[in-house]
Amino acid sequence: MPEIIPDLPISNDQLKALFDYLDQPNPMPCMHTFKETTEFLISNHLPIKETLHWLGENGAGCDCEVIFNTDAEWGETVGRVPSDEDL
Numbered sequence: 001m002p003e004i005i006p007d008l009p010i011s012n013d014q015l016k017a018l019f020d021y022l023d024q025p026n027p028m029p030c031m032h033t034f035k036e037t038t039e040f041l042i043s044n045h046l047p048i049k050e051t052l053h054w055l056g057e058n059g060a061g062c063d064c065e066v067i068f069n070t071d072a073e074w075g076e077t078v079g080r081v082p083s084d085e086d087l
């Protein structure tokens, strides 16, 4: 059974795909916007406003904070492998 994430407007698998999309080995410098996140949501036909609102409620104010904060909180729940940095 997948764990239920409170108020998440997209599926757990879609959230995992977003984390995978943003978590690149050599990311562009973050512009402190949701530019990359928004592009992902558009190309996957996901609800933009609701998802950005949820991310904001879960620690993210921009693309890099989605990884630093939201992935750190929910990544394992949606099946992401914890990074070595945490060891």
Ligand SMILES: [Zn+2]
Residues within 6 Å of the ligand: 030, 031, 032, 033, 062, 063, 064, 065
């Ligand atoms: Zn940022």
